[in-house]
Amino acid sequence: MKTNPGLFFEDYSVGQVVNHAVPRTIGTGERALYHALYPSRHALFSSDVFAQSCGLPSSPIDDLAAFHVIFGKSVPDISLNAIANLGYAEAQWILPVYPGDTLNSRSTIIGLxxxxxxxxxxVWVRTEGFNQSKKKVIEFVRWVMVRKRDFVTPAPKAVIPKLKNVVSSKDLVLPNGFNFNSYNFDLSGSSYIFEDYTIGEIIDHVDGVTVSEAEHMMATRMWQNTAKVHFNTQARPDGVRLIYGGHVMSMARALSFNGLGNAQMIVAINSGAHVNPCFAGDTIYAWSEVVDCADTSEPSVGALRLRLVATKGEAGVLKTEDGRYHDDVLLDLDYWVFIPK
Amino acid sequence: MKTNPGLFFEDYSVGQVVNHAVPRTIGTGERALYHALYPSRHALFSSDVFAQSCGLPSSPIDDLAAFHVIFGKSVPDISLNAIANLGYAEAQWILPVYPGDTLNSRSTIIGLxxxxxxxxxxVWVRTEGFNQSKKKVIEFVRWVMVRKRDFVTPAPKAVIPKLKNVVSSKDLVLPNGFNFNSYNFDLSGSSYIFEDYTIGEIIDHVDGVTVSEAEHMMATRMWQNTAKVHFNTQARPDGVRLIYGGHVMSMARALSFNGLGNAQMIVAINSGAHVNPCFAGDTIYAWSEVVDCADTSEPSVGALRLRLVATKGEAGVLKTEDGRYHDDVLLDLDYWVFIPK
Amino acid sequence: MKTNPGLFFEDYSVGQVVNHAVPRTIGTGERALYHALYPSRHALFSSDVFAQSCGLPSSPIDDLAAFHVIFGKSVPDISLNAIANLGYAEAQWILPVYPGDTLNSRSTIIGLxxxxxxxxxxVWVRTEGFNQSKKKVIEFVRWVMVRKRDFVTPAPKAVIPKLKNVVSSKDLVLPNGFNFNSYNFDLSGSSYIFEDYTIGEIIDHVDGVTVSEAEHMMATRMWQNTAKVHFNTQARPDGVRLIYGGHVMSMARALSFNGLGNAQMIVAINSGAHVNPCFAGDTIYAWSEVVDCADTSEPSVGALRLRLVATKGEAGVLKTEDGRYHDDVLLDLDYWVFIPK
Known part of the structure; x- marks a missing residue:
């Protein structure tokens, strides 16, 4: 059989390296489409001139767009037979991705x-993305629940990787020359800076977006994510298409502009979970909590640690009395972002 | 509260200047998407080679696409709390926008x-759009009905700006070097030139397009237009998304290719009104009336003044007996366009 | 009447040449959109670096995307009054199309x-597409059933062109410098090469995609294909939009990656038929049969002749007992493709 059946649980071994297929040259076309699919307004990813005022050569590809490209490549090898994408950790943005860059990725199995x-x-994997100069641009750990092909195969020795709860603010990578010394707050669309946010503060991002089938499929295909459940109404018993978790992530991040307009660049994801499934017709809202803050080596740039929660319908209860997420919660994401000081 | 509540009527004063946020580098990706969202076929905006034959360095971004970008930036400051976009006047295209240009815009309050x-x-505002060289590319006046935050605030002194009914043909701006001396009528798709149109002539553009949710949301997001009613089914009591008026404008302009294939470049809008709301599932048709014609300083280029009417379903009665627009009329737009002589 | 009524059967004569309107500069924006509309994963059209490893200057525009652009231009002149697109023959890809190329096309009437x-x-037409250097990039024959304007017009002398059943493998055109000597099978996503396929082999491509209105309209518009039935629910008595046959073709070709991941470049279509109409909500699946194989003048490059069948729902019976296509068959396409040896 020449088609790809995907890998099953017993096909993985700790230390195994999988080179993922189909490198991708990403350009201004993907950026235009990203900005048509999400209400993205962070100026760094919208304007070459603004990005240059921050010390970059031009506007990079949106942080999460680069993430989705690297992630998407891993799907045929890691999650084609997955039942659930359980979590993320230790995600870091190491180099900005620019239009014209060609990306590929590989994963190392680090736990079973x-x-x-x-x-x-x-299965725990560390996925690394590289550009055409073989320089690492992004890395992250994720773990997924994968089917066994044959239930009688004996269990492998359990290896549970030790993962950081939080990426240390000291490890966040500032792009070469990046600074906010000439930052224009009229153009960015928000006057709130690092010092204006306090730990524990909750920000309701107010706006909601009702999602449609065509949009989430176009987004998911753009990342060459091939998971059947996103595209085929016949792939699930209920006959509906499941929306790729990354679509919710990008939507919530874009909505967070309203209240976090200067939180320009995601540089790390500490943890993340797709809590409940999302379907076309749902209206996505988001709120954020300020979890921590830190200096960086560049005096004009601060780091905020944020918790971004996406909900179906307006924000309500996060968890029920028994400590489980409420049915309306879609995403719970803990990440670091750079913001002017 | 760090989110943008928008401005209310009493927040505006005549003479006030608002610099709008989020500059945007617009490229061939936005053009590709524009041409996938509308059946645009005017050769000047489709082919670099054709544009060069008209004396331009390359194919500019579509006239209305540039307009929507400049307009979209003004939404968070001008029309977030607007009840209705009442009209346009004195819109002019001053410099073509090319792929790679970075646009931003500002508005001056000129009436209350x-x-x-x-x-x-x-509230009357004059909105101006600029490119990365700080040169003005587009300007227009629009007026909107805006909510008061607090009804007891005393009314400001009424200032009603004097606006031209029509942009004078003498004020239309020819791009540097622009001419139709080497115009190829096989490639443009129409043989009709300036002299073939007569004042009072009505052209039924024949074709109709049924609009879908995903398309109008992608278009509207591309311009970073954040008005909630276009994206959120929970934002209106009837649970349906209102289609951005600019989507109807672009659709009608694209449909007008069939009958006005050589009406290459919009250079002014004299007046315009979004007469009735448009919703997904509506089928948009359009017809035009030739209102006036004029020479320009370039002998190969004529200017036609056109009235473009978009309707839901095929064109019927424009106005009812009591002088009001018929329910099926969506748009009534009066504009100047350049066409070969 | 200044609108285009299209040509009717009696307007064509054998030998007549029609220059089609609206040249198009196609770029990385169109590529991004193509990859968002179809689950395209062939590495040659995804990565500049991969294409360079195959001896090309950069990644060309997808083979079928270039085909649709050339085809789309012919619609207003050839098939606006067509009842059916009956078949294809002698299609060849002669030069790759690169981002920035400007395409136009012309058709010669070769049979009536x-x-x-x-x-x-x-009406049989041979349509040829050219780039900005007036070099031919694609040509193909198609025949369509066209309405007569006036039934009493006498029939023209019947001329039925002699068409090849199959493009000879000797006539397939290798792009200048094209080779698979440095082919990376990790990156391509499949380990199967020319020698692994046997004549008569059937490959079920497994995956299915449920199509949506917004997507097929965006695709069809991108090619400036103006046929009303694709866009207007009022254009057909049943009130549904017919999906452009080329959309099914691109979807099936993209699905065929799973099993034919190294079948990088379509170079000829021997024959093709849109067997049954496709509508939004249908789930498209595909299977292929290996029909023939041949060497090329480049030792690292083999040619496979494939039959690609697209179906509504999973593959079942191809033809019924009376020899007609089963209702669920959408497309039957016979083509040549280049694959590493």
């Missing part, structure tokens, strides 16, 4: 643990 | 008049 | 035959 039911197991 | 109900008022 | 009902006739 068979579930007690004997039918599935958890 | 509180409505007799004490709850709303009319 | 009035149908016995006296109301319609068949």
């Amino acid at each position: 643990k068979q579930n007690s039911n004997g039918k599935t197991g958890i | 008049k509180q409505n007799s109900n004490g709850k709303t008022g009319i | 035959k009035q149908n016995s009902n006296g109301k319609t006739g068949i």
